[in-house]
Amino acid sequence: MELILVNVIDGLVTGLLLFMLSAGLTLIFSMMGVLNFAHASFYMLGAYFAYQISLALGFWMGLLLAPLIVGVLGAGVERYGLRRVHQYGHVPELIFTFGLALLIEELVQFIWGKNQMPYDIPDILNFTAFSIAGNSIPAYKIFMIFISVAIFIGLLYILTRTRVGMIIQAALSYPRTVEALGHNVPLIFMGVFGVGTALAGVAGVIAGPVLGTFPGMAFVLGSIVFVTIVIGGLGSLWGALVASLLIGWLTTFAKSYNIEMSNILNGIGIVTPSNLEDNIFRDLWTVTSPQIADILPYILMVLILIFRPAGLFGKRHT
Amino acid sequence: MKKITKLGAVSALSMIVGASAAFAENIKIAFIDPLSGPFASTGTNGLHQFEFAADYMVNDDGGVLDGQKFEIIGYDNKISPKESLIQLQVAIDQGVRYIVQGNSSGVANALTEAIDKHNKRNPDSRVLFLNYAAVDPALTNEKCNFWHFRFDANADIKMDALTDVIAQQDDIKKVYIIGQDYSFGKAVSAAANKFLGEKRDDIEIVGDELHPIGKVKDFTPYARKIVASGADAVITGNWGADMLGLGKSVIENGFDGPIYTYYAAGSGITAAFGESGKDRIRLISQGGINPIASEEARAAYEAFEKKYPDGNIDQSRIFNVIGMLEKAIEQAGTADDVVAVAKELEGMEYETMWGGKLYMRPQDHQLIQDMHVGVHTDENIDFDYDQSGFGVLTESTVEMASMDSPTTCEMKRPE
Numbered sequence: 091m092e093l094i095l096v097n098v099i100d101g102l103v104t105g106l107l108l109f110m111l112s113a114g115l116t117l118i119f120s121m122m123g124v125l126n127f128a129h130a131s132f133y134m135l136g137a138y139f140a141y142q143i144s145l146a147l148g149f150w151m152g153l154l155l156a157p158l159i160v161g162v163l164g165a166g167v168e169r170y171g172l173r174r175v176h177q178y179g180h181v182p183e184l185i186f187t188f189g190l191a192l193l194i195e196e197l198v199q200f201i202w203g204k205n206q207m208p209y210d211i212p213d214i215l216n217f218t219a220f221s222i223a224g225n226s227i228p229a230y231k232i233f234m235i236f237i238s239v240a241i242f243i244g245l246l247y248i249l250t251r252t253r254v255g256m257i258i259q260a261a262l263s264y265p266r267t268v269e270a271l272g273h274n275v276p277l278i279f280m281g282v283f284g285v286g287t288a289l290a291g292v293a294g295v296i297a298g299p300v301l302g303t304f305p306g307m308a309f310v311l312g313s314i315v316f317v318t319i320v321i322g323g324l325g326s327l328w329g330a331l332v333a334s335l336l337i338g339w340l341t342t343f344a345k346s347y348n349i350e351m352s353n354i355l356n357g358i359g360i361v362t363p364s365n366l367e368d369n370i371f372r373d374l375w376t377v378t379s380p381q382i383a384d385i386l387p388y389i390l391m392v393l394i395l396i397f398r399p400a401g402l403f404g405k406r407h408t
Numbered sequence: 409m410k411k412i413t414k415l416g417a418v419s420a421l422s423m424i425v426g427a428s429a430a431f432a433e434n435i436k437i438a439f440i441d442p443l444s445g446p447f448a449s450t451g452t453n454g455l456h457q458f459e460f461a462a463d464y465m466v467n468d469d470g471g472v473l474d475g476q477k478f479e480i481i482g483y484d485n486k487i488s489p490k491e492s493l494i495q496l497q498v499a500i501d502q503g504v505r506y507i508v509q510g511n512s513s514g515v516a517n518a519l520t521e522a523i524d525k526h527n528k529r530n531p532d533s534r535v536l537f538l539n540y541a542a543v544d545p546a547l548t549n550e551k552c553n554f555w556h557f558r559f560d561a562n563a564d565i566k567m568d569a570l571t572d573v574i575a576q577q578d579d580i581k582k583v584y585i586i587g588q589d590y591s592f593g594k595a596v597s598a599a600a601n602k603f604l605g606e607k608r609d610d611i612e613i614v615g616d617e618l619h620p621i622g623k624v625k626d627f628t629p630y631a632r633k634i635v636a637s638g639a640d641a642v643i644t645g646n647w648g649a650d651m652l653g654l655g656k657s658v659i660e661n662g663f664d665g666p667i668y669t670y671y672a673a674g675s676g677i678t679a680a681f682g683e684s685g686k687d688r689i690r691l692i693s694q695g696g697i698n699p700i701a702s703e704e705a706r707a708a709y710e711a712f713e714k715k716y717p718d719g720n721i722d723q724s725r726i727f728n729v730i731g732m733l734e735k736a737i738e739q740a741g742t743a744d745d746v747v748a749v750a751k752e753l754e755g756m757e758y759e760t761m762w763g764g765k766l767y768m769r770p771q772d773h774q775l776i777q778d779m780h781v782g783v784h785t786d787e788n789i790d791f792d793y794d795q796s797g798f799g800v801l802t803e804s805t806v807e808m809a810s811m812d813s814p815t816t817c818e819m820k821r822p823e
Binding site for chain 2 (some may be wrong): 092096097100103104199203204206207208210218221222224225226228300301304305306308309311314336341342343345346348362378380381382383
């Protein structure tokens, strides 16, 4: 029972981290209609910048400055890269962001090398907040939850309650009308791209010390972020939140409990074949939930695409 | 006077041309390992150690035979068996006769099979497979072949030595085994079960599981299970990012027992563990670094640090690969006839600067050597890893570990 609570907290941390990445990505998608393949690379840049800054100025300055730098870089990429490519259509845009992801990975390896960086949790947060039946919950995880919830509330407030948010929302759906009303739409696009990448940067800064800061970190998270926004519905902030939490809990629980496929199959009335060694379904019978935990989100994505192609909260694009 | 200088210059030039013509081509050694992706750091550090060892031990001393130099060429296999076979073909086409590989037994299994086939079909371009780190026991048992030589101790030998140490710890009653889901992880688990059962049948194995290799983002759920199981010790064969992720997560989430590992050192792992892993992480390895085994080794390590200030010699067996290959080529008198070189390697005894004697067992091509169990600490460290002040201090040594261990290998030798 206690373990369930622990897993709920762990899943929440994983989910919220995923949310910070997917929020930016889904915003950018609804704006430009293009998937930013380099999004996870900005997450990686956030971690590396924060590590470098933390060496000189400490963790907290890293948390403050690194996302800003990443955001400015992101805005620069939009202004001087994507905007020029945009006129040639979506495919060149995709290829551009794909190339950018490769370029950033090489660049990171060139500057920092291929080793893990010793980027660590700050001492002030390096203690056990509380423990449940011997399972300690590090204070840093609580800190991660607070940061991401604060960002979600802030984002939601800006998008739905402020004038800037209204203009952004309007610009996303009817850019020409908004432009005709005298607003600088390209500037809004650049801003949204910058904020989106800065969010990825924040995720990198706070995930770097726990998930490791190494050149493969973007690759490891890259695909799952796309899965998240497809499940949640492309362009929907709420969808991104729900899908992130869903994936966080799904994978955490699947890994924590050794549910065997044979039990499930027996449960629905299929009898275990007597000679399992020679059976063609042997692999299916012997699989356990931790082994397939990381592909469960992909299975979920396929199901969503079949039964609700627009995603959980997505509006069908016309 | 001028004429004489000219004559001298011309003759000197012709001598150089003549000499370089007399030198045969470099002896090319293909390094097929991950140089990109999640395991890039492990692969790249291995490549650096090979390049350094080749220069330091062979090329700077004038090479082998009539001055032939060792040339290490890196091929990125992205840790994929499929990609490795492509790279193997590329390497063979470029005239490579010696393949070195180590990261992932999955790759090694694919390579050894492909090399066996290739050598049968192409007697003119045969290659040798010098495996410096892939430790799946199958490679020197049922899957053994004449072309494969293993310079690291296999998973069984390592686990035999490691469980000797665990068996002496009376307060360990429950053990959790976790590893990567492929042939090596399974081999570690099987060996741990077998040896613990033989040596301490009172130890309960409270968990035995595998996770996807290189794909786990967050090890927290696994750490929770380990803590919940009440384990006193953890045994893992994880390496690269999987080792660091697992170790950090287990420590952060409240596990306070020892973690017995195969590969928790170097490539940034030591630095990242730092203080949190002190006296907690133990690992089994060959080669004495702290205390350093010999003055020769000290000189080699210092020269390495000069060339790669942020690198480590965390796989000193790489020097043994180069040293033994050099000796075999010298004794065979040829580098092109790999059968002759392989026959020299078989049964070779070699004094290594990293301490002790090496013996390449002829019946299965498994190198027999001293094994050390060390602890991650910052005390009494001569050579730290990752410039972190922390390193691995040898606590106990098993000489010529598993010298008489059985093998199912039936070696077929070419005539």
